[in-house]
Amino acid sequence: MPPSDALQAQVERALATFPHPRLGTDILAAGSVKDLKVDGEGGVTFTFVLSRDDPGTLVREVRKAVKALPGVSAVTINVVEPGRGTGEGGRGPGARPAVPPPPTPIAQPNLGKVLAISSGKGGVGKSTVSANLAAALVRTGRRVGLMDGDIYGPNIPRMMGVDHKPEIVDGKIQPLEGHGVKLMSLGFIVERDAPAIWRGPIIMKIIQQFLRDVAWGELDYFLVDLPPGTGDAQLSLAQSIQLRAALIVTTPQEMAVGDSLRGAKMFEKVGVPVMGIVENMSYFVCPHCGERTAVFLSGGGKRLADELKVPLLGQVPLQAHMADLADAGSPIVVAEPASPAAVALTEIARRVAEQLAGGALSTAP
DSSP states (O other): OOHHHHHHHHHHHHHHTSBOTTTSSBTTTTTOEEEEEEOTTSEEEEEEEOOTTSOTHHHHHHHHHHHTSTTOOEEEEEEEOTTSSSSOSOOSTTOOOOOOOOOOOBOOGGGOEEEEEEOSSSSSOHHHHHHHHHHHHHHTTOOEEEEEOOSSSOOHHHHTTOOSOOOEETTEEOOEEETTEEEEEGGGTSOTTOOOOOOHHHHHHHHHHHHHSBOOOSOSEEEEEOOSSSSHHHHHHHHHBOOOEEEEEEOSSHHHHHHHHHHHHHHHHTTOOEEEEEEEEEEEEOTTTOOEEOSSOSOHHHHHHHHHTOOEEEEEEEOTTHHHHHHTTOOHHHHOTTSHHHHHHHHHHHHHHHHHHSSOOOOOO
16 A cells, blocks of 8 residues: 555544534544545645534644644645535535635745734734834844735835835746845835725735745745735635744724634634734833823733633834834834834744744634
C-alpha cells in the first residue's frame, strides 16, 4: 500500500471515531466529510458539510484532530453548506444546480506565516494597526510582506509613504517597499480617485493575482490588511491561501465589538483560528500630564476576547499627531518609537510573533 493510501486509511479511521455533536453519530457516517484526499507529502484535503445548526467549532476541532495524526503535514478543509458543491440537495424539479466547491487553498511556504488582519466595521484603525505591525516586525529583523486586501479603500500606500506603480519583470509584479516592508496594493495600480466598484469574481481574481503573481521572495511573515466586514474579500482569501491565523481589530464601544464578533465568527466558519484581539483607540493619554481618559466606553476589547476565549493582545491609545504621521507615510513605530501608541503596537507585534511561532493558537470556541 502506498504511503499516501496508508495515511488516508489512518485519517478515515480517525474521522470515523470523531463524534458529530448534533447528530449522535460520527462525522463520516453523518456524511459531513466529502472528497477526502491525501497527497504524497502528507497533505490532507477534504470538504466539510456544515449546516447552520452545527457548531462552528466543529471544523476547527476536526482540523486539529487530523493535524495531530503522525505523517500529516497540512490540513486543508473546504467548508460548504448542505447542497452546495457536495452533490446533495440539488436534485428534483426546480432544484438549483449544485454550486462548485470553492478552490483549495494553496500552500506558499515562501510567504512564511500568513496572518489576516480584519475588523467587523470600518473606522477602527485596522489599516493603521496593519502598517505599524508590519513596520514593527521589520524592526526586529524579520522579512515582512504586507498585502493591501482592502479592495474598496486601499490606504496602505499612503500610510507606508509609497505612491508609484510597480514594475513587471519576467511576468511577475515586483512589490514596492516602504520602511523595509514589501508592499502590494490596488492603490499602486488604479488612479487615486477611481471608484472601487468590484463584484465577487473580480475581487477573487485580484486577491489571487496579488498572492501568486507578485514576486514576494522569501518572507518570515505575510500580513494581509482586509476590508471591514465579512464579504467576498475575506472568503476569497481563505479559499486562496492557507492562513495561519486571523487578528481582529476593534475599538472599545459595543457597536464596534458586536461587528467584530461577527467577523471573528466568519473566520471560525472557514476553519481559520482567531489569534487574538487588538483594541485600538482604547484611551487618550494627555501629552502634558500623562492622565488617561477613556474617550469611548472602556473594556469592549477585553469583553470580546473573553467571549471568544482568545487573548487581548494589546490596547493602543489615541495619540496626538498619529493620524498626521499616517497621512505622511510614517508609521508611529518608526516616527516616534518611544511614544505610548508605538510602545503598545511594538508589544503587540512581539506577542503576534510569539503566537505565530507556537504550535497551537488560542481560537474562538
